[in-house]
Amino acid sequence: MSASTAVIMTPPAADAASGGTVRLPVLPSRLAAGAACTGGSAEVFSAVPWEQQNLQLAGTWRFGGGAGVTVAVVDTGVSLKAPALAGRVTAVGGAGEDCVGHGSFVAGLIAAAPARGVRFAGVAQQARILAVRGTDDRGTATGTTVADGIRAAVDAGAEVIEVSPALSQDSAGLRSAVSYAAGHDALIVAAAVPDAADDATSSAPPARDYWPAADSGVLSVIDADAQGERPERAYRPRSADLAAPGDGVLGIAPEGKGHFIGSGASLAAGYVAGTAALVRSAHPALSAAETARWLTTTAYPADVPRLDPFAALTSVPGAPATRAAPHSGSAPVRLATDESGARATRRALLLAGAGGGLVLVVVWAAAVVPRGRARGWRPARDEAPTR
Template sequence: MATALLAAMALTAAVPASAAPRSTRLLVIPSKLSDGQACTGPSDQRASALPWAQQSLGLARTWALTQGDGVTVAVVDTGVAQQVPTLHGRVTAVGSAGTDCVGHGTFVAGLIAAGPAKGVKFAGTAPAARIIGVRGTDERGISTEASVAAGLNAAVDAGADVIEVSPALVKRSGTLRTAVARAVAKDALIVAAAVPDVPQRASRTPKPPRDYWPAAEPGVLSVVDFNADGSRPDGALLPRSADLAAPGDGVVGIGPKGTGHFIGSGASLAAAYVAGSAALVRSTHPGLSASAVSETLTATAYPADVPRIDPYAAVTSVRGGELPQDAAPGSGPVELSPDGDGARATERALVFAAGGVGVALLAAWGAVIVPRGRARRWRAAGR
């Protein structure tokens, strides 16, 4: 178990920026469209290199165990284009969500469940999972408390096992709170972006951490993004607290049309990777409840200021439908303080490891030294 944990930690360490694919020429996927802006068209560029996010998550060895079969993930976003080749046949749309003018919802769905394509190393986190496309915005990508709540309710009614929510709202509402509670009661795991996708990097004055919704609601797994260096993007908005971190800056994905690729950034993309990881866990261990899946993902994450998702560790840590013994059921989100909770977690791990060594030494003393002392009737050896 210790060897597997060390291997998992090594694979989930941050990938250097030099390891990121040369994909800067890819078109940027928008999260919303301005008035008069045309719908996002196909990209004529394809990313053939292995994306840094996929490499950092160690997905290749996780796929040898599970690819998300039998799990349905709802995407509450701008819709999911049903005719995209790498998702074709695995997308069910609610209402008009089968078309995606913005393209962001399709991009997120691809990060969760896009299948492999010839000559391309990119694939979704759970490439065998099914997708439910749900509108959580209007056709231009504008979201409100009512639109996100309606999306959550539609996802629950469609039978989603995992629900990814891309919008992060500055206001909380009773309608949204009720929709979250209903999803939790139906054993659907909600994974939400902890901050809006627009990082406002042009601002020279950092904004103080604050809550965004529905990520800050009880029972929701809130996610922030990190880049190829393992840090938050410069100038990014900060939530008051977060449960997990995942790749979300300069990640490669699919568009709403054609076979080309786009590049995108934001916490919603990080939420997509966590939602895909949740699908892998629910596929491997269908007896786990949504809350147990959430606890498994956080308990097995790589220690950092905000723990980084580790899909392989999460999938392999559960035995017989039970949580690992070192999981922390009911643990709250990580407060984003300067102290660094990840460092304290590492210190605690070292203390526990030292304690284990001490126990082993005491056992050895009892097995060897005590019998010899009794044989000499506890007299010194030279007497």
């Protein structure tokens, strides 16, 4: 998708006075050679986004904001011009510039501060962001760029490292970087698959591994929409540890106060990374591995557990996790095939406007036991993964 594509968002009925429908540009994950950099957005969405409602963030924020924790975003960079992140971004090298806009969007999901007249905000609004370039300036990543980004994040003191790129091949350098992070008690949260491609498929593509999410010790995340569905597109993982909102979600632009709309597992990883910051701030004695285990333990139970920030922050480690009673009709549902990714994005947004209180519950179509629990969150090993 290009940044010029627009979709329609309908604010909830309670916010009807805020201006009816809003057309937002779609966030690009990469830019073609010679394409202009992603700029600001002229549109501001003032209602509560569906993803914040599903994650119960309004209630979660009463118990913590991620203060004292640094979250690295290994992506296209994070713009120092983004008002919602002003004063809380430290850039490694040239990562303070973000031509694509993707890294800034993810950083906003993690830590954007609330603004007057806007109800969107990041999960951990008091956390600091470390901008680390994991791609070239067009958004293309390699094993080397991602490995270098992870190492740079560790060396700069990040406690949580969000990795947006999902690569089709592993490498010794990438495994070494993952092991380096584990050795320094830094939790890597990574997209289980590349962000959704434009070309949807009518049949389920074969499931496969993507890296670094498939490496041992990495918390892998898959995306879903407001209905708990993930359209069958070009990419499907063999397994994932957590599911979080990532299909048709609201986020910030690299400059200005306007908003973009985006889809992809990397965006879902942003929500998980933000929640990890909340947990590491509230429970600093927990190690990275213990934090990962706690996020899966407190998640809403399903074949791919659904992220539950409220339970993760309000439950006491070592005691049974607690959570609010589920809404009626919140039983797990299967991920349906959808021949149009764009249509799924619009549907998610329209349902958010109409329902407002949908509970996101995700079950992956090919049911698997989450890797993280099965392997007990052992640190990564510098050896080729088994198939």
